[in-house]
Structures are given as structure tokens and as C-alpha cells.
Amino acid sequence: MDLRQLRYFTAVARERNFTRAAERLHIAQPPLSRQIQLLEEELGVSLIHRKSRPIKLTDAGRLFYEQALQVLGRIDQMKDATRRVGLHRNKVLSIGFVASTLYGGLPLLIRKLRQNAPELDIQLLEMLSIQQIAALKEGRIDLGFGRLKHSDPNIHSTVMREERLVAALAQDTELARDIAPLPLAALSGQKLIVYPKEPRPSYADQILTLLQDEDVRPSEVLEVREIQTALGLVAADSGISIIPASARQMRSDVLYRLIDGPRAFSPVILNHRAGDSSRYLVLVKQLIRDMYAENPPWLEANNIHPLPAEGGSPGAAEN
């Protein structure tokens, strides 16, 4: 497949007419017909009902059309952004993050960052905690928000906060009767759903280690690839999952109970290359301190405990 084919197809779909589309594309009509045929052949699917005038798109064609428009738009944006950066009009900051931080302070941080550094092209890449370590070393990202501690000397880490863990429970089950915090021990003998399945080690191991350390044994452990699947299975009454408190927003058709216990927390960790002294890194750290200082509603709502040492003194509680 070829971008040319996408452009040709979108022109035909827009005009609902091969001849006019060809004119608009500044080519003759036969080659246009042929390119569309080749495209349909490659996909193994007919995109256009030709046995009617004006022509109509098939269901597949309509889907393909909308997606093609989006891809083409995306490519234009990509070219523009690359040019801006290449011509030194803009700088790039690539930020890796685990999905759950989307439900915490990350969106606000990004907004603040855009306000404070409008010349910055911010690139957000969803990736797991260990993938962030590799991506930092390769220079694919400049900053990572993860949930896993690591021991790589080239990567500098800051625990930003410890977030309460909650159990996600199916409605109308025994444990869902009460809403008081749940002792970890209550999970003994229950079916547990953990995520992500790979790559390891991951948040799943953090949860499994916690249970093991507290000598809590689930009757069964099911590993799934992502939190959405885990919550889906919970909703289908296939077990219990343990998630960071802020991720409760992801689904409202399951019940959540805070988990009790001094270790029932998951950290949010800021990772960056040791020795990186970019002004944007400094800015991000400052903005994070500002955010905690403002003590926004989501902090309390999500039962998040900022670390005592944080919030005021720069550099405190790091590494």
C-alpha cells in the first residue's frame, strides 16, 4: 500500500466520481481507476459500489475512508512538527507514561507544561515501566512516569507519591457488600486477576510480591495483558483485581474498596537519564511541586499520600 493510493481513494470518495477526482488530482481517469483496483485487490475487499451512479462506498469503504483521512492528516501534522523542530523553532520533550497516570496528575502536568513552555513539542508515548528504562537509555524518551522501582545506575528516579491500592470487585458479590477498607488477608482464597502479563517484571509482580510477603494466597491467579481487560473480567465476575486508586475512573460498573495495610500502596515514579540537566526537566520538576502544593481535588479524591519530604524543597526525597 501506498500513500498515493490513500490520497486517490479519498479524492474518489469525496467526489463520488472517478472523472472529477482524476481532474482534481491532475491525472487521467484510467490510472486512477487502476490504482483503486490495486488497492481493493491488496485489501481483498471491495471499497466502492460501481454499479450505481453516482458511485457509493461499501461499508468497508466508508471505514477505510474515514481512517485514511485521519492518517493523511496525521502525516501532515508529523511533517510540520518535524520541520518546526528541525528548524530550531521548537524543542521536543518525549514523555513515557504508564496508562494509569492518565487518571492522575499527568494531564494537568501536560497542560501546565504547554502553558509554561509553548515552544515545546510534547510527545506522549504510553509504555510500561521497564520499557521506559530502555527507552530512556536509547534516547527515545526524555522522561518517564512509571510504577516500578529499578536499579539501573544510568537512570535517576524520584518517587513522586504513594498511591493507595484498591480492590476492584464485581457488583453483588460477597466482598462488595461492605464499602469499608478491605484487609489484604481478605483476598486469600479468591480468584485474582493481575496485569500486565508481559514484559516482566511489571506491576503484576509488584502485586504478587506484596501478597506473598503478607502471606496471602489467592486460589487462582489470572494474568491478562492490560488493566482494561482486568476490569472487564472483574465486571464479568471472573475475579478480583488490584489497581491504583486513581484508575477507578476507568470503569464505573465495578465496585472499588480501598485496601488496608501499611504496604498497600503503589508509587508513581519519575525516571530520567542520570546527568540530564535539560531546562525542561527542571521545569517539569518545578511544575510537579507546584501541583502538589496546590493540593488539587484529585489528590484527595484518589486517596493519594504525597510523600512528606516532597512539595517544598527541591531535590528532596530523590532517588
Add this chain to the structure above:
Amino acid sequence: MDLRQLRYFTAVARERNFTRAAERLHIAQPPLSRQIQLLEEELGVSLIHRKSRPIKLTDAGRLFYEQALQVLGRIDQMKDATRRVGLHRNKVLSIGFVASTLYGGLPLLIRKLRQNAPELDIQLLEMLSIQQIAALKEGRIDLGFGRLKHSDPNIHSTVMREERLVAALAQDTELARDIAPLPLAALSGQKLIVYPKEPRPSYADQILTLLQDEDVRPSEVLEVREIQTALGLVAADSGISIIPASARQMRSDVLYRLIDGPRAFSPVILNHRAGDSSRYLVLVKQLIRDMYAENPPWLEANNIHPLPAEGGSPGAAEN
């Protein structure tokens, strides 16, 4: 530009070596070098530092690399989805929506829909209310969630609920002292920010008409293109904006006060082609009734008033 060039560039970026990338692509090294040069020439930007071994990406190159990966992935997904639909394994339902419904019931509806019809490819397209009318007629979407009433006989509409309006106020301003509901009249003499600027008529006109009907005259009206901009300006103390209650989630650094008055509501309207009797349309309507029947927390939290006639009897309160 060409997809081939994107594939070539990602291979080089991955391998950090032209020769090995060429092998992996099953072409000779010189043509690969040339394609990358052409790409850089078209962009007018250097993507690769060649004066080091192994080669390194420039800032622009890193940005371009990540974006290119995403675009290529997107294209694969697009091909797969189109094939599935074309081979009748899946059906497509295209849903147009105004941005603010993302903060209401739409995400939950989509989840329910996926559960109830896993064979369905759901395509979400953000568009304004009037754009939805045109898109429905052209068959670009099958379903629209908008906020504007219309009078097109080919489009069937159902008011799903009336949502409270709230005023977005800059922190530390006079009106932000109190948190009690704000009478519309309090907006007299204030700077007002409305959106979207175009295409008209839009939600902006709905608000302006409301104020006019109630004889409330702002000192100044500023039109901006989208709600994010409006809230950004509010945060910068450039005026007051009026938004649907559920959109409060978009920004936490401004203050919101409910607006008082019998007409201070904005409807959420379901649009579809008159005569469309697809089973998925029926399913969506059923799921919406289920959702309201469950009376989820966001309904109350957003001060939404379901219409009395809705929720139980199918077909009631329609059109």
C-alpha cells in the same frame, strides 16, 4: 512523501545502521541512503547525524521516528479493520459526537456496546452538531451525539437529557468568592467567552440566544474555536465561559458555579437517519435506557436531569 520512505527510515532508526537496515529491508544499501536523503530533502530537515558511528538521530529525527511508527501501526490496523468488515466478519457503526459528551455517558455507552456487540467495529468521529447532520445524510456516520436542535426532516432526533450549565470562572475573581448557583443576570457586564467560532449555528449561538432572551448583556463577547481554548482564557482571567456541567472535568484550575434558571440547560441529542432501522441503532437506544436506569454516579455528579419520560418506555420523548 511515501510510506516506503517511512518504512525505510524506521528501519534505519531501529538498526542505527544503514547497511543492516538495507539487509533487513531486502534492498541494497545505496538506494536506502538515497531514499533517506530524499526524505530529509522534502522535509528540509536533517533527521540523522551521520558524522558519528553508530549514527544518531537528531531531535527532529527522534520525533519523526516515533510518529512514523505510530502512523505505520495505524495503517496496519486500518487494513485489518477494513478486511474484517469487507469479509462480513464485522459490521461498522460510525458515531459522531461533540467533544463534551466524552465527559458524560459516551465512554460507558461505548464500553457497553462493545460488550453487547463484540463483532462491531465502532468508529468514533469528533464533530460539531451541525456537521453531524450533514455527515448522517452522506452516510459518513450512522449516529450522532450533539447539542443542537435542528429541523431537517431526514434526520430523526431524540433529546436524551438536559444537562445543567455551569459558569467557568477564573480563580480569585469576584464571582468566584461564592459557590452557590449563579443567576444568569450576574453575567451582565462581564466579558463572555463562547465557542465554537465556526461553523455556525453552534453551541455558541445557543448560549448567546439564551442570554439575549433573558436580556443579559455581556460587556464583550469573545469567540474562540474550541472549549479548551475557552477554558484556557478563563484560567488566564480573560473572561467567563459557559459550559455543560460534565465538561468541568476538563480543567481543574478554574472554578465552576452552576447557573440558575429554568432555561440554563443544554440538551444532549441523539441524531440518526429517519428510517434507519439497523439492529445496532435499536441496541444503542436500549443501552442508553439501561444506563439511565442504572442511574450511575456521573449523572448526579454532573447535575444532569434525565427527562421524566425517558428511562423506561421505549420510544417515549423522541423527536
Add this chain to the structure above:
DNA sequence: TTACTATCATACCCTCAGGGTATAGTGAGC
């Protein structure tokens, strides 16, 4: 039904973009 028009598909030719081979140029390490 027929004739007409608008429009898409087919057949066939030609050109140049992209790939190949040979080789020159160059950064990095000993």
C-alpha cells in the same frame, strides 16, 4: 425499447522513479 450521455473499465504504450552494482569517501580505534 431505443438512443443518448455521462462515466468507469480495458488495452496498450512510454517514461522516469527506484533499485542494482561498482567504487570512492570517511569516522573510529589501534
Add this chain to the structure above:
DNA sequence: GCTCACTATACCCTGAGGGTATGATAGTAA
């Protein structure tokens, strides 16, 4: 400064993509 590993340059050749001519057919009006 020599060598190795690697990239750029020079030049040739082939086929994908575009052009022209024409056939095939849906829609339409009489």
C-alpha cells in the same frame, strides 16, 4: 597513519505508474 566498517556517489536498468484511445454500462428521456 593504517585499517576496518560503513556511508555517499556515479551510473545503469527495469517495471510501476501515468497517458491516450476506446469499449462497456447505468441512468434518462422520448
